Amino acid sequence: MTVVTTPSSSASPTPRQVWIRTRGLLLAVLVLVAAGVALAATHSGDRHGRLDPRSADRYGSRAVAELLKDRGVSVRVVTTLQDATSAAGPDTTLLVAAPNLLTPVQQNKLRTATTDAAGRTVLIAAGPPSVGTLAPGVRAESSAPVTTRAPRCSLDAARRAGDVETGGFRYASDSLDTLACYPADGLPSLLLLRQPAAGDTVLLGSPDILYNDRLDNQGNASLTLQLLGSHPHLVWYLPSLADSHAASSGGNNDGGAGDESAGGESSFLGLIPSGWLWGTLQLTIAAVLAAVWRARRLGPVIAERLPVAIRASESTEGRARLHRKTNARDRAAASLRHASRTRIAPLVGVSPRDAHSPVTLLPAVSARLSTTDSGLRELIFGPAPSDDAALVLLADQLDSLEREVRTS
Numbered sequence: 123m124t125v126v127t128t129p130s131s132s133a134s135p136t137p138r139q140v141w142i143r144t145r146g147l148l149l150a151v152l153v154l155v156a157a158g159v160a161l162a163a164t165h166s167g168d169r170h171g172r173l174d175p176r177s178a179d180r181y182g183s184r185a186v187a188e189l190l191k192d193r194g195v196s197v198r199v200v201t202t203l204q205d206a207t208s209a210a211g212p213d214t215t216l217l218v219a220a221p222n223l224l225t226p227v228q229q230n231k232l233r234t235a236t237t238d239a240a241g242r243t244v245l246i247a248a249g250p251p252s253v254g255t256l257a258p259g260v261r262a263e264s265s266a267p268v269t270t271r272a273p274r275c276s277l278d279a280a281r282r283a284g285d286v287e288t289g290g291f292r293y294a295s296d297s298l299d300t301l302a303c304y305p306a307d308g309l310p311s312l313l314l315l316r317q318p319a320a321g322d323t324v325l326l327g328s329p330d331i332l333y334n335d336r337l338d339n340q341g342n343a344s345l346t347l348q349l350l351g352s353h354p355h356l357v358w359y360l361p362s363l364a365d366s367h368a369a370s371s372g373g374n375n376d377g378g379a380g381d382e383s384a385g386g387e388s389s390f391l392g393l394i395p396s397g398w399l400w401g402t403l404q405l406t407i408a409a410v411l412a413a414v415w416r417a418r419r420l421g422p423v424i425a426e427r428l429p430v431a432i433r434a435s436e437s438t439e440g441r442a443r444l445h446r447k448t449n450a451r452d453r454a455a456a457s458l459r460h461a462s463r464t465r466i467a468p469l470v471g472v473s474p475r476d477a478h479s480p481v482t483l484l485p486a487v488s489a490r491l492s493t494t495d496s497g498l499r500e501l502i503f504g505p506a507p508s509d510d511a512a513l514v515l516l517a518d519q520l521d522s523l524e525r526e527v528r529t530s
Contacts, residue, residue, distance in 0.1 A: 153347075175199055181214060181335075190350060193351055195351045201361070204234075213353050215352060218256075218361075219360050232256065241321045242353060247328055248329060262292070264292070269288075271286065271289070271304045273303045274305055276301035280303040283341035283342075286340050287336060288331065290327035292305075293311075300316065311328065389397050449509050465524060469490070480503050491527065499520055
């Protein structure tokens with residue numbers, strides 16, 4: 123039996139065929155990346171440097187810092203809890219830009235440091251996650267829209283500033299020495315908590331009066347400068363990711379390992395906006411519905427007559443490409459062997475019913491070729507090829523076997 127090895131044309135795709143198959147996917151990925159970059163560039167300008175006294179963007183606070191420096195107040199920006207607590211003192215105002223990002227461990231440390239320092243602490247938009255620890259006895263209620271409001275209190279800084287743009291969180295306190303200003307729906311959006319032995323704490327429901335683009339509206343600048351310029355030094359604390367990691371891994375001064383682990387567990391989820399979680403859920407539901415829609419079955423396949431005649435070579439090559447695309451070498455080999463056995467059986471005197479029986483077909487072929495059936499069994503009834511080259515070799519060997527049977 124002669125074995126002939128020839129290169130395959132249908133099983134090995136050309137570079138052009140690979141490009142045609144993948145260009146749609148590559149184009150979709152390119153469009154997605156371009157859209158993401160454009161969207162990020164569009165929104166990054168407005169949100170860059172939010173409440174950062176070094177940023178001149180619309181949501182930055184550089185204008186406030188420069189005005190305070192002109193009035194003789196030193197402004198220091200810190201991004202770690204250790205720097206913030208070490209800088210607190212009786213002649214210092216500590217501004218916490220995002221108290222809700224602090225973990226419970228960080229909040230306890232910050233509260234202890236500010237109480238011992240007896241200075242002023244300004245909490246910007248402190249909500250339920252932080253206000254109970256940083257300002258004991260104070261509750262944060264639902265937020266109100268930011269709009270121009272009158273002071274309606276006896277605080278000198280508020281009376282001199284007049285109407286300002288306030289809103290956001292509203293605060294309520296029980297039996298505390300407080301000054302409540304700029305009420306919104308009956309509750310103040312600015313609350314001054316006076317503690318003679320531990321300094322005072324200012325809770326501002328919204329950061330809008332600190333933004334560069336709103337500082338010159340109404341009495342925003344006057345109120346901001348008075349609240350932040352009451353002491354000669356201002357420490358501007360911007361919580362950062364490195365700060366959160368250091369707090370969760372650096373130990374707990376209170377001696378509670380449980381609080382530290384709780385802070386570490388909540389730090390990551392606290393950085394994910396709720397909108398992303400809901401968006402991910404919606405995309406998952408949409409993907410499931412699309413899969414159900416695409417996988418639905420409307421009944422058995424119906425055989426229809428083709429409107430045009432297709433060449434046998436084109437049909438064979440198309441089926442070969444389908445097998446190649448799905449790596450179905452086992453099905454392709456089984457189809458080749460089945461067809462060869464069907465054609466060989468009549469030539470060696472075996473009925474079509476026994477054409478696929480090794481017990482009947484192999485002895486008949488061996489007698490016709492005067493050879494043993496050890497090699498024939500592996501060729502006609504053997505396992506599936508391990509790769510494409512073995513599949514091509516199998517097809518060539520089956521063709522050679524048929525020719526030898528016909529000519530013998």
